[in-house]
Amino acid sequence: MRNIFVLVLALFSVNAGAQTYPNKPIRWVVPYTGGGITDVVTRIVTQKMAASLGQPIVVDNKPGANSIIGADLVAKSPADGYSIVTVIAAHAANVTLYQGKLPFEPVKGFVPFSLAAIAPLILTVNNNFPARDVRELVAYAKANPGKVNFGSSGIGAAAHLTTELLKQTAGIDMVHVPFKGTAPALLAVQSNDIQILVDVPSTLMPHVRGGKIKALAMFSGKRVAGATEVPTMAEAGGPALEAATWVMFLAPAGTPPAVIARLSQEAHKAVNDAEIKTRFSDIGIEPVGGTPEQTSKFLAEEIAKWSKVITTAGVKAEQ
Template sequence: MRRRLLLAGAASAALGATSAAPVTTARAQSFPSRPVRIIVPYTPGGTTDILARELAAKLQPALGQNVIVENKPGGGGTIGCEMVARADPDGHTILMGHIGTLAINPLVYPQHSYDPVTGWTPIAYVANVPNVLAVNAAVPAHSVPELVALAKARPGVLAYGTGGPASASHLATAYFAYVSGADILHVPYKGTGPFIADLVAGQLQIGFTGAPVVMPLAKQGKLRTLAISSARRSNAFPELPTIAESGYPGFEADQWYGITGPAGIDPVVVARLNAEINRALGSPEIRARLEKEGGEPVPMPADALGKHIAAEIARWRPVVKAANIRLE
């Protein structure tokens, strides 16, 4: 009798395991079953926010559900990241991340509630966007050498804004200050939008952030652009020299963007999201928007983003150490 009960239990467990897989697959194949949220871990107005909203507009009809962009700023992007990392791994809550949140934060924040590499499900590489070094229109510098000379003549006086401590804009500017020897003052904000507003108003003198934010203001005469962070000149802004050719060979500090979700999202869901995001990146509207602002879409398989995150953490580790950036 005992043997028959054990065999019956084993058969029942096997049947349960067999039936569980189709249920999971069926749920994945019915994705999405409700609105999809794209969490932007910064305030509205920055490049991360701009790209998220462009993608949401394309994904909504493709997925047949509302795609909502939610801004969850704070903690240099960690608040929004942890919110997504703790979400149900069903694909309905995803993160619009970038170099700062996905590669830099793991190096500067000693405590994490998730593993910076294995704690995510990589979904899609989105784009590369160059940073642009800009100054307030009243600053008497029209080139990188002139700006560096001005900063050295007035050490600690010229202030630069960033989207927060250890954000992409902070790392790019700290890297620039490190290689040039410019003594400039860091003023962190809770997002790109607020610091750009103060840069235009003259409360700050320097800004080094994504081209989509800076270039429209430069065209309006509200800012003056000096250089671009890419290894080579941009086809969109051929007049802008690179930092490298302005006296600092090897300098490169572009921003990159990718979408991740909580660890454990079903591969069927990942494949659906990856395909729709890549399709959106190929649309004439998004390509034109990115190209106009110096960026380029980078459609890739989902696992390519995971490998890129790991490689970028390794690349920026010595820069963070040299700049002594560490946050609590």
């Protein structure tokens, strides 16, 4: 009888806590520096969520070690809904890249509760690169194996693995040149130190429209709002590949289901707000939202997809 009483009391405490959640500010960790897509999306969405939840959400930038430092901080925080982390596609890659070497469990250590947004990636080239579309790029790379360089913001970044996927699908040999961030990679493609750069439209389209680089295609099944002048991969004569970076919200494993449900509902409502949808659309970002179950399924699919690419390419994590 005493055991039953203890169990009922525990359940009552959990439910009571969920009903009063949140009753203090929420710390929301972004494991990257300010100003990038991860930070921008998080701040836009959490501002709307905070107004609805009635408590401040404090965005805390904790960059370092390919997002590992910030993710580790939240993974080891109390599972009470007051510590959240934003992750991007690199989180899915880290599962394979750092297999067994992370200070936290990247899958079992978290509860995904919202896929906030997806940003299809864009393929750009140096202005003097001879290809006018993806068909010509593939033909040129096949005729010049190992002589075309492509850059990325770092090993395991969505842009890196997406270009590896293009290599594998098209059967071409190109050389990866990793940089510490997108800014130096962008300078390199403009100066022809590298010939190809893949990244998000919000970063690259201003330089395309400014005439500094050429856009060949979007890794998407349809043209992307905010960059409708850029054809899809299939329209540009390439393989019909779809790849994106994305922004996802995670809570520590063990967070009460009722709290997860509240966070998920508020995030979904925020990203589908008319004003936010317009702001996202203008920079080539697609709002999603969804349930915790849908978010977990998406993450599992992304882990499997990029694990295959990483293994085939023999990509090794930075030491």
